[in-house]
Amino acid sequence: MKFTSRHSAARHSAARNTAAVIGVALAAATLTGCTETAAGGDDAAAAGACEPADVTLVGQVRTESNPYEASWLDGGDAFAEQVGLTQERLTYDSDSTRQQEQISQLLAGDTECLVMNILPNGDSDTPPIVEGAEAAGAYLVTQWNKPADLDVTDYDSWLSHITYDGVESGKQIGDALAEAIGGSGGVVALQGVLDTAAAKDRFVGLEESLAANPDVELLDDQTANFSRAEALEVTKTLLTKHGEDIKGIWAANDDMALGALEALQQAGRDDVAVVGIDAVPDALTAIQDGTMTATVSSDGPWQGGIGLAIGYCVATGELAVEDIADEDRAWFAEQFLIEQDNVADFVSPETSEADFACDSLFSRSQGSMS
Amino acid sequence: MTSPTEAGRGAGRATGTEADGDVVPAQRPRPRRGVSLRDAGPPIALVVIFGVFAVLSPDFRTVSNVQNVLDAAAVLAVVTCGISFVLMMGSIDLSSPGIMGASAITVALLVANNRNDNDLGVLGVVVAVLLAAGLGCLSGLALVVLKVPSFMTTLGISAVGLGVATLMFAGVQPNVSDTMLQGWAVERFLGLAYLTWIALACVLVGWLVQRYSRLGRYAFAIGGAEEVLALSGVKVAPYKVAVFTMAGAFYGLAGVMVTSQLGAGLVQAGRGYDFSAITAAVVGGTLLIGGRGGILHSTVGVLLVTVLTNGLVQVGVSPYWQGGVQGLIVVAAVAAAVIPQRRRNQVTK
Numbered sequence: 072m073k074f075t076s077r078h079s080a081a082r083h084s085a086a087r088n089t090a091a092v093i094g095v096a097l098a099a100a101t102l103t104g105c106t107e108t109a110a111g112g113d114d115a116a117a118a119g120a121c122e123p124a125d126v127t128l129v130g131q132v133r134t135e136s137n138p139y140e141a142s143w144l145d146g147g148d149a150f151a152e153q154v155g156l157t158q159e160r161l162t163y164d165s166d167s168t169r170q171q172e173q174i175s176q177l178l179a180g181d182t183e184c185l186v187m188n189i190l191p192n193g194d195s196d197t198p199p200i201v202e203g204a205e206a207a208g209a210y211l212v213t214q215w216n217k218p219a220d221l222d223v224t225d226y227d228s229w230l231s232h233i234t235y236d237g238v239e240s241g242k243q244i245g246d247a248l249a250e251a252i253g254g255s256g257g258v259v260a261l262q263g264v265l266d267t268a269a270a271k272d273r274f275v276g277l278e279e280s281l282a283a284n285p286d287v288e289l290l291d292d293q294t295a296n297f298s299r300a301e302a303l304e305v306t307k308t309l310l311t312k313h314g315e316d317i318k319g320i321w322a323a324n325d326d327m328a329l330g331a332l333e334a335l336q337q338a339g340r341d342d343v344a345v346v347g348i349d350a351v352p353d354a355l356t357a358i359q360d361g362t363m364t365a366t367v368s369s370d371g372p373w374q375g376g377i378g379l380a381i382g383y384c385v386a387t388g389e390l391a392v393e394d395i396a397d398e399d400r401a402w403f404a405e406q407f408l409i410e411q412d413n414v415a416d417f418v419s420p421e422t423s424e425a426d427f428a429c430d431s432l433f434s435r436s437q438g439s440m441s
Numbered sequence: 442m443t444s445p446t447e448a449g450r451g452a453g454r455a456t457g458t459e460a461d462g463d464v465v466p467a468q469r470p471r472p473r474r475g476v477s478l479r480d481a482g483p484p485i486a487l488v489v490i491f492g493v494f495a496v497l498s499p500d501f502r503t504v505s506n507v508q509n510v511l512d513a514a515a516v517l518a519v520v521t522c523g524i525s526f527v528l529m530m531g532s533i534d535l536s537s538p539g540i541m542g543a544s545a546i547t548v549a550l551l552v553a554n555n556r557n558d559n560d561l562g563v564l565g566v567v568v569a570v571l572l573a574a575g576l577g578c579l580s581g582l583a584l585v586v587l588k589v590p591s592f593m594t595t596l597g598i599s600a601v602g603l604g605v606a607t608l609m610f611a612g613v614q615p616n617v618s619d620t621m622l623q624g625w626a627v628e629r630f631l632g633l634a635y636l637t638w639i640a641l642a643c644v645l646v647g648w649l650v651q652r653y654s655r656l657g658r659y660a661f662a663i664g665g666a667e668e669v670l671a672l673s674g675v676k677v678a679p680y681k682v683a684v685f686t687m688a689g690a691f692y693g694l695a696g697v698m699v700t701s702q703l704g705a706g707l708v709q710a711g712r713g714y715d716f717s718a719i720t721a722a723v724v725g726g727t728l729l730i731g732g733r734g735g736i737l738h739s740t741v742g743v744l745l746v747t748v749l750t751n752g753l754v755q756v757g758v759s760p761y762w763q764g765g766v767q768g769l770i771v772v773a774a775v776a777a778a779v780i781p782q783r784r785r786n787q788v789t790k
Contacts, residue, residue: 134607136708141612265761294760298712299703304513308754311506333704337627337634353614353705 121184121386123154128379129177131161131170132190138351139371140190142420146372147188149422150379158379167192174200182207184386188378191216194268204228210386212378216268223400227392230381232401233374234440237269240367241276241323243408244346246283247365248319251344255286256318259309261302261331262294263323270294273323273348290316295327302330310338319344325354325366332362350409350417358414368407372422373435377404380427389429398439405435483725483741486774490745494752501755508632514747515640516698518740520711520718522647523577523691525739526657526684528722531664531731532584532591534685537692537718539602540576541711544569544696546606549706552619562621570693576602577689581682591685599715606708615706625701636698643691647736650687660684664731721746724775745774 130147132140144160151158163170170192177185187209191197197217204211205228214233217223223232248258260277263270274292281289290313295302302322310317320335320343322328328347335343341362347354350368357363384390409417425431495502520537527534550556551565559565576598583594617623625635651657659680662670671677692711699710719729725742727734749770753763 135612136607136610138612138614262760291754291757292760293754294763298709299705299707300699300710300712303702304750305754307509307513308506308751311503311509312500312755329705330703333626333702336704337702351614353616 120388123383123387124156126154126156126184126186126383126386127181128156128158128383129161129185129187130158130375130379131163131173131187133165133192134162135160139349142371143190143375146375146422147379148375149372150376150383150427153424153427154383163192165192167196170196171199174203178203178207178209182209185209186379186382186386187211188375188382189213194218197221201226201229210382212381214374214378217401224397230385230392230395231378231399232440233377233404234401235369235406236403236437237272238276238279239403239437240348240406241273242280243276243367243406244348244365245277245280245321247408247410248321248344248346249280249284249287251346251364252287252318254284257288257290257313257316258319258321259290259306259313259317260292261305261320261322261327262292263297263327265294270297270323277321287319295322295330297324297326299326299330299333302327303334306331306334307338310334310340317343319364320346322347325349325351328363328366329353329357332357350407352418355409355414355418358409358411359418361411365408365410368409368417368420369404370407370420372420373426374404376422376427377432377435380429381432384429384432390432396433399433399436401440402433403437403440405437480726480738482777483738483745483774486777487741487745487748490752490770490774491748494748494756498752498755498757501752504632506751506755510744510747510751512634512637513751514743515634515636516695516702517714517717517721517747518640518743519643519691519695519698520714521721521739521743522643522736523688523695524715524718525647525722525727525734525736526651526660527591527688528719528727528729529651529660529664529731529734530681530684531667531729532681532685533719533729534580534591534595534688535715536577536580536595536598536602536689537695537715538709538711538713539599539604539606540573540689540692541602541696541699541714542606542708543576543602543609544573544693545700545710546609546615546706546708547572548622548697549615549617549700550609552617552622554615554617554619554706556613556615560619562619565619566622566694566697569697570690573693573696574686574690577692578682578686580689581685584685585678585681595685603708610706610708617700617704617706622697622701623704625698626704636701639694639698643694644736644740647691651736656680656683656687661732661735664733666732717746720771724771746771 128147128151130144132143135141135144144158147158147160161173163173177187187204189200189211191200191213194216195218197213198221200213201211201221205226208228211229212231212233213229217232223229252258260274262274281287291309293305293309295305306320320328320331322331322345325347328345331345335341335345344364345362346365347363348367350366354363354366358366385392407417500506524534524537548565548569551559551561551568553560561568580591580594580598583589583597584591625639628635630638651660659670659675663677663680667677695714696710700706721742722734722739723729723742724745725734725740726738727742749767753766758766
């Protein structure tokens with residue numbers, strides 16, 4: 072259905088691509104077919120020959136039942152509307168296999184002016200997505216997860232990888248917690264899934280914050296696997312173990328912070344400061360109410376828009392891949408500490424058109440990843 | 442009290458000696474007491490593990506921590522009640538994450554909440570449990586009518602439940618403002634949260650059903666020898682459907698309980714409960730091949746698992762070690778529990 076209104080180069084490649092898919096079911100053979108397509112379509116792509124109306128925008132996240140990821144897709148919709156297009160919303164339920172299937176399906180279609188803003192399920196899911204996009208010549212922006220040794224500058228179609236400095240956010244909320252308990256006292260930490268980079272980095276950030284606040288003592292650190300229910304149980308146990316010594320709870324994400332808040336409420340404690348990361352709606356409400364101290368926002372709607380904006384600008388020729396500085400190919404984006412005094416600004420986050428203008432795409436960069 | 446014996450006999454046969462200590466006094470009347478011996482393993486393991494933690498950690502042996510352990514066991518106990526009947530039949534049930542998720546979101550949207558104007562109170566809870574029972578019934582029907590193995594039907598129903606939950610979730614977390622439902626997790630009677638009493642009631646109901654109703658007895662018989670039962674003229678299929686329906690109702694109630702604890706309806710309310718409930722049931726002596734164990738066994742298993750989780754934190758085991766240590770202790774506990782049975786089998790073989 073997408074083949075009808077394309078200019079001739081695109082029609083050629085589409086036809087060839089379809090032939091490849093129909094002709095050979097083997098994945099290897101399909102890949103070869105796509106490579107040819109990319110070679111054929113490269114001239115058009117390099118010149119950024121896509122008409123704005125021909126661009127296909129795709130946003131892919133794990134699940135819409137997570138408010139943060141739902142807001143990401145909403146941000147993508149906002150950008151798409153800004154340029155008069157619609158975004159295709161894809162979710163894969165945290166299932167790596169399903170994510171790869173969806174990507175293969177996309178890449179088997181018309182990839183000439185395809186722009187993808189992808190949240191890979193884990194580090195190891197990124198390489199096949201990148202290889203597939205490169206072979207098909209689709210414009211790709213990834214966020215959060217990529218193996219450290221996979222270098223974006225080795226690729227032409229993989230325009231950029233955006234992530235956040237977990238050490239920084241862990242430290243930001245650690246400092247906010249220390250301030251909230253008056254600079255001294257006992258705190259406990261609820262870690263995320265221990266073998267994820269996010270959990271590790273955020274905890275390193277807490278340790279840096281503790282080093283800077285010598286009177287704050289870490290009484291205990293436990294994992295609650297980023298889960299609200301587990302955090303509830305672990306916090307209850309820690310409350311019986313340390314009792315009144317606990318002045319603050321550092322949680323590696325808001326879900327755990329909310330579980331901890333529930334445990335505190337059930338134990339009748341209202342003298343404990345709680346911090347988290349992610350800025351989910353319930354956490355913002357809790358900060359407004361004063362029951363929670365701080366969280367950090369990565370600005371989900373902006374993430375959903377910016378990935379599409381980078382791809383769109385390159386696809387339409389307003390930005391050339393060669394002109395993207397190396398430090399903007401894999402970068403840390405700005406994150407925002409939210410406390411009671413500025414929470415109102417984040418309750419209904421909106422994207423601004425200026426953020427997605429082709430000449431200010433990288434304005435939120437906090438530096439290159441490596 | 443087992444520790445001095447162990448120390449006295451030397452380290453080499455640590456696990457073996459512990460079990461021998463249990464076996465020796467009852468060895469003579471073995472033919473008749475085989476069953477009670479087999480049943481004694483898990484409770485003994487529970488007592489030993491409880492004792493070890495109590496010795497190691499002064500924080501563990503406080504009254505408030507024991508309350509905490511019982512409160513923490515409540516949801517798992519209810520899920521395990523449901524799954525025990527299915528396991529007794531020799532089937533397996535992986536539907537709890539989906540059914541619990543669906544029921545959690547349903548109840549959160551039906552009682553007073555921040556998403557709509559509903560305020561059905563207890564009726565909301567009943568509807569959620571009925572919905573869950575309906576989903577469980579579907580698992581059972583797919584099993585007996587379509588002859589799909591329970592492993593697959595329940596996995597499918599779990600996905601259906603999660604799908605229903607995600608649809609109702611619609612991107613905005615329903616937060617519960619209903620004071621009754623919130624009170625269940627906070628209010629206490631005789632030192633235990635209402636939820637813990639609900640769990641105790643479930644265990645009692647489950648035990649009565651297992652012990653005194655035709656449904657419970659047939660569940661056992663189906664797991665033991667389905668063919669015999671069928672040959673003696675019993676229509677097995679309706680009982681199978683009934684067992685899955687009842688299990689679904691238990692999961693639904695568990696989903697409601699999680700919602701009460703968290704003050705919000707989560708799609709992920711039941712995440713991980715399928716395998717922790719199976720673990721608890723098996724640790725307690727309910728066999729996966731069916732026909733053995735029961736509600737009380739499984740409940741002991743639930744307590745064992747919960748005491749472990751709590752104790753490892755209280756004792757101060759590093760979180761990086763906890764997963765592994767917990768696994769090892771569970772395997773050791775199961776091994777210790779089946780030693781009497783293994784001996785008996787060797788004798789009879």
